[in-house]
Amino acid sequence: MSTFQQPPTTRIRTERGQNRESLVAALPWIGPVLILIFGVVLFPAAYMIYNSTRRISQAGTDVEGVGFANFSRVLADPNLPRILLNTLVWVVVVVTVTVILSLALANFLNKPFPGRTLVRMAVVVPWAASVVMTTTVFYYGLDRDYGIMNTFLVDIGLLDSPYGFTKNVATALGAAIVVGIFVSIPFTTYTLLAGLQAVPGDILEAAKMDGAGKVRTYFLVVLPQLRSALAVAVLINVINVFNNLPILRIMTGSLPGYSADTLMTYIFKVLQFDRRLDLASALSVINFAIVIVIVAAYVKIVKPMRED
Amino acid sequence: MKKRLRMSMVAMAAVGTLAVSSCGFGGGGSAEAEGEGTTLNMLVPSYSDGTKALWEGVIEDFEAANEGVTVNLQIESWENLESVLQTKIQAGEAPDIYNGGAFSAFASEGLLYSAEDIASEDTLADFQESFVENESLEGTQYGLPLLASARALFYNQDLFDAAGVEAPPTTWEELNDAAAKITATGTPGYGMPLGSEEAQGESLIWFAGNGGGFGDATEITVDTPENLEAAQFMKKMITDGVTQPDPGATQRTPMINVFMQGQIGMVYALPQTVGQIEEANPDLNYGIANVPTNTGEPATLGVADRLLAFKNDETKQEAITSFMDFFFAEDQYVSWVETEGFLPSTKSGAEAMASNETLKPFLEMLPDAEFYPTSNPAWNATDGAFKSLMGLLETQEPASVLEQIQAKADAAA
Numbered sequence: 001m002s003t004f005q006q007p008p009t010t011r012i013r014t015e016r017g018q019n020r021e022s023l024v025a026a027l028p029w030i031g032p033v034l035i036l037i038f039g040v041v042l043f044p045a046a047y048m049i050y051n052s053t054r055r056i057s058q059a060g061t062d063v064e065g066v067g068f069a070n071f072s073r074v075l076a077d078p079n080l081p082r083i084l085l086n087t088l089v090w091v092v093v094v095v096t097v098t099v100i101l102s103l104a105l106a107n108f109l110n111k112p113f114p115g116r117t118l119v120r121m122a123v124v125v126p127w128a129a130s131v132v133m134t135t136t137v138f139y140y141g142l143d144r145d146y147g148i149m150n151t152f153l154v155d156i157g158l159l160d161s162p163y164g165f166t167k168n169v170a171t172a173l174g175a176a177i178v179v180g181i182f183v184s185i186p187f188t189t190y191t192l193l194a195g196l197q198a199v200p201g202d203i204l205e206a207a208k209m210d211g212a213g214k215v216r217t218y219f220l221v222v223l224p225q226l227r228s229a230l231a232v233a234v235l236i237n238v239i240n241v242f243n244n245l246p247i248l249r250i251m252t253g254s255l256p257g258y259s260a261d262t263l264m265t266y267i268f269k270v271l272q273f274d275r276r277l278d279l280a281s282a283l284s285v286i287n288f289a290i291v292i293v294i295v296a297a298y299v300k301i302v303k304p305m306r307e308d
Numbered sequence: 309m310k311k312r313l314r315m316s317m318v319a320m321a322a323v324g325t326l327a328v329s330s331c332g333f334g335g336g337g338s339a340e341a342e343g344e345g346t347t348l349n350m351l352v353p354s355y356s357d358g359t360k361a362l363w364e365g366v367i368e369d370f371e372a373a374n375e376g377v378t379v380n381l382q383i384e385s386w387e388n389l390e391s392v393l394q395t396k397i398q399a400g401e402a403p404d405i406y407n408g409g410a411f412s413a414f415a416s417e418g419l420l421y422s423a424e425d426i427a428s429e430d431t432l433a434d435f436q437e438s439f440v441e442n443e444s445l446e447g448t449q450y451g452l453p454l455l456a457s458a459r460a461l462f463y464n465q466d467l468f469d470a471a472g473v474e475a476p477p478t479t480w481e482e483l484n485d486a487a488a489k490i491t492a493t494g495t496p497g498y499g500m501p502l503g504s505e506e507a508q509g510e511s512l513i514w515f516a517g518n519g520g521g522f523g524d525a526t527e528i529t530v531d532t533p534e535n536l537e538a539a540q541f542m543k544k545m546i547t548d549g550v551t552q553p554d555p556g557a558t559q560r561t562p563m564i565n566v567f568m569q570g571q572i573g574m575v576y577a578l579p580q581t582v583g584q585i586e587e588a589n590p591d592l593n594y595g596i597a598n599v600p601t602n603t604g605e606p607a608t609l610g611v612a613d614r615l616l617a618f619k620n621d622e623t624k625q626e627a628i629t630s631f632m633d634f635f636f637a638e639d640q641y642v643s644w645v646e647t648e649g650f651l652p653s654t655k656s657g658a659e660a661m662a663s664n665e666t667l668k669p670f671l672e673m674l675p676d677a678e679f680y681p682t683s684n685p686a687w688n689a690t691d692g693a694f695k696s697l698m699g700l701l702e703t704q705e706p707a708s709v710l711e712q713i714q715a716k717a718d719a720a721a
Contacts, residue, residue: 058688058720059413060397144553145566167554254503254557256699272391273504273692274716277398 045288051281058275070282079258079266086173087242087262094180095237099230101181102188107218109189110196120193127186135250138179142166166251169260176251180241188233195229196222231302235295242291263287345376346627351396351403352381353389353613355648356580362644370634377627379405387505390688402618404628407454410682410691411616412525415445421617423449425625427632434636434654438675442612445525445683451614452632453653455645458670458677459513459609461600462577464570465593467495471573476597480517480541483574483600487550490573496552498545499567499575505559507698508680508691513576513609514538516678517601525683528690528721531707531714538602539706546702556699568592576609579670580649596669610677612653689720 052070055063074080109120126134141149142165150162165171199222207217245264252260261269267287271280352363360383367379382403384392389408396402402419414420423432423443435443435453443451463476471490477483487497501510508522515521518541520534529535545551552558552572567575568589576599585592599608615635617628635641638656645652645661651671652658661667681687693716700709 056398057413057417058394058685059417059419060394061417061419062398143562145562145571164554164557167557254505254559256502256504256507256556256697256702258696269696272387273696275390275394275688275692277394 048281048284048288051278052285054278056277060277066278070278071286074279074282074286079261082259083261083263083266086260087264090173090177090180090248090262091238091241093177094184094241095234097177098181098184098188098237099234102185102192102233105185105189106192106196109193123189124186126183131183132246132250134183135179135247138175139166139250142175167254169252169255172252172255173260176248179247179251180244183247184237184241188237191229191233191236192226195226198229199225234302235298238294238298239291242294243287263290345378346624348377348379348404348624348627348631349401350379350381350405350407351389351393352383352405352407353386354383355650358647359383362647366635366640366644369640370631373634374627374630377630379631397618402620404617404620404624405631406616406618407613408616409611409613409680410687411451411614412445412683412685413688414616414618415448415450415683416685419618420450421619421625421628423452426617426628427452427636428629431633431636434656436653436655436658439612439653442679442682443614451616452636454613454615455648455650456610456612456653456674457578457580457650458611458673459509459576459578459599460669460673461574461597462567462581463574463595463597464567464572465595466570467493467573471497476595477574477600478598479600479604480602484541484545484548484550487545487573488548491550495571495573497550497573498552499558499563499572500542500545500551500555501558501560501563501575502556502699502701503559504695504699505561506695508694509560509609509611510576511539511694511698512678512680513599514542516607516609517599519602519605519607521678521681522687522690523681523684525681528681528684528686528714528717530690530717531710536706536710539701539710541602543701543706554702556702578649579651579667582666583649598669598673606673606676608673608677610674610679612679686717686721690717693717 051062053065053067055066055070057063105123109116109123138149141147144150144162144164144167147162150159150165153159154162163171165175203221203225204217207221212220243264245268248262248265249268252265258266258269263283264287267280267283270276270283350363350367352359354360360381363381363383367381371378382392390410393403393406393408397414397419411420431452432449439453439456440449443449443453461476467490468474468476468486471486471493473486473489477486483498490497501507512522515535515538518534518538520532520538521529523529546555552563552566563572564575564577564581564584565588566572567577568581568585570589570592582596585594598606601607615632617632635644636654638654638660641654642652642657642660645657646664649666651667651674652661658671680691684690690713693713697709697712697716700712
């Protein structure tokens, strides 16, 4: 058996007192951030929770406090199970496929080849473009009457006649998932690529000398080293994808009923069509709670901050 | 000591932010009150690409004529307009002048100025009586009718000729036959947009064609025998395949674009569509006819939009009044309505525009128009229910769809 070398880690330990003093010194510098956190995170979140316990009229005036009545009403909503199932499918499929594709792509971009810088830059493009813009391009491309993707599928003989991809539940969700993966890949790939570059060369060399094949080296040596990069990539993707509104709203927005909705798009419909600020707030609180539970469970189980 | 300092700094940061955000929530009215000038905030929807420039022109002339009054213009799409307004009201920042549809929810909560508070007698007397009725709630007029619009059947003459349809249909049966003949030639015969953009519009055209409607100021009636019969006929056209594919998810504007390209036989469209065809595809060989109904009796959907004024600050009432009087005076108003391609709501405007050939068929249909029950407090919710649920007609039973919409309307009443 070989002995693996511990990756070089630097730990800076500071004394408690020193720590406290440096925090005071740091306050002027972190003050603006604190203001931002209070202003754009904590205050709106508290306001949202407050709204979820009120009855707010159609016109937008705060009528009275109703306790948890809004919550019991949205939890009894017959549309909710389907919406939660859609949300689960949407998050799991997008994140899983994104991570698998990004692993392959990161591995490829880590190998030296002519034009590598160019390819690396090309990968950034979907990230640099606005999500709404990217999705709109797909939406129009898939349009039955004038979409070039539809025309292409008909021209190569895959379809007999143009199909309304964004006008049927399954295909609209499928198209949204494809766009979701497309826009999530750049960030994930770069996170994993950074992780790959941090794998020390001597470990790979040692594995090679011990006679491990390419596949074994990858799964037993490289992948464990990617642990923290993977953990961060998955966590951030889960939150991002869960809370995504623009992609789904554009791709599935014209569908009637609620069978293609995720929690996010449903909240939006309750707000826009039913004019229920109070119910939408209650749903948002539930949404917020689900994200917090997912993140907490993930941090507990995967321990992404663990350094070994 | 240090700990306390740290806490107090954090607290200060918190208070600072609260102060900043409460400004955003409370609306900075104090600064305006100190100076001489009055600022009017105006929230309007976009009717066309030219709406912004049109309003900017009006505001420029108004500001030149009224020193010390400035008008801040905010334009939103129809899709977002009402949620923007709702957020503003909730934040205590209601616009001083608002151009919109439904108003009863605001009026019944006392958020609006009545019409006589914000316009001179001469201006009020100039509105056509049929419109004024729609602007009132419990005997008080709140809205100043801005414009009207009616729907008519637009048909593609070339597709009619190719399919052997001789004359535009006047009844549902004739419409169905014509649509079937055109569909047989390979182009969808009838365009039925039941997507979230304007499902309520298409629905009311059909319901009105059978003597139905959405109800009145006191009661929303969606689930009625007349409406059900109309919905069943719509469903029949969908199942027979004489409409465009996926009617339940089709939005009106893109569908009318497809009609303009000559790819749909018949659609219900608006006065502005005439100008849009002129611009986008002047070669289109089309005609305009009355809306076909079950029995052939004339009926159509009429839409009236209005200007409303929210009560924010007593000092603004005078400025709002001078703006309204300025805008509804003949020279400003007629050019505004004519450029947007709508029908006028004032007597003087109607006289000035009587010679307009394009608008003639629509002006003729206006007396038979059925309007949305915008003065019913549950109308907003009913409207939303149509937008999100009517498209289900494609896959569900008409009775069940109407029942679901009625349930949402009842829940809001």
